[in-house]
Amino acid sequence: DTAVSQTPKYLVTQMGNDKSIKCEQNLGHDTMYWYKQDSKKFLKIMFSYNNKELIINETVPNRFSPKSPDKAHLNLHINSLELGDSAVYFCASSPWGPNSPLHFGNGTRLTVT
């Protein structure tokens, strides 16, 4: 199936740990994103990559490090997890250029205890 897939679906971990979320798209898109949805369901962009190049970094703490090994993959690594990092993280992709609707993955619910 063509889609944006991210793993894991759920992630429960303790404060101070390091964790990664993986994302892959087989839509042939050039651009990939990470969005964060907080407990009030507000969605905000974190990062955007185009062809493995970082183009948006929305003042996210440097504990968050995205990595794009190729244009079909964008992973998110989080160091020293904090309680406030608990959220749903969405990966998305789109063709390059304006007016390109984003295709979202199903989200990863991260719970930090």
Added chain:
Amino acid sequence: AQTVTQSQPEMSVQEAETVTLSCTYDTSENNYYLFWYKQPPSRQMILVIRQEAYKQQNATENRFSVNFQKAAKSFSLKISDSQLGDTAMYFCAFMKPTYNQGGKLIFGQGTELSVKP
């Protein structure tokens, strides 16, 4: 900076009836794009409809249509013949057409819609 406001945190509608969700935005741009996304309880984000600001004609997708008022910076979503499967959180979103920022979406706070049988 652009902002998007959805002033209705929750709404409900009877099955088969029509409901309108409000969205206003603030921008100094003349060209931009507007979207409505739906997030059902499954958490998936699904594109419902989109509108280019340079087009005067309101976008329509089956039972979903928008009322785009550029001067008023208003972009409401009308759902006709509501179905139980329309129960979801609906997000209004704005995109500025900058080639160096790709598809940066700015979202509103969302409206939780419940369709009642």
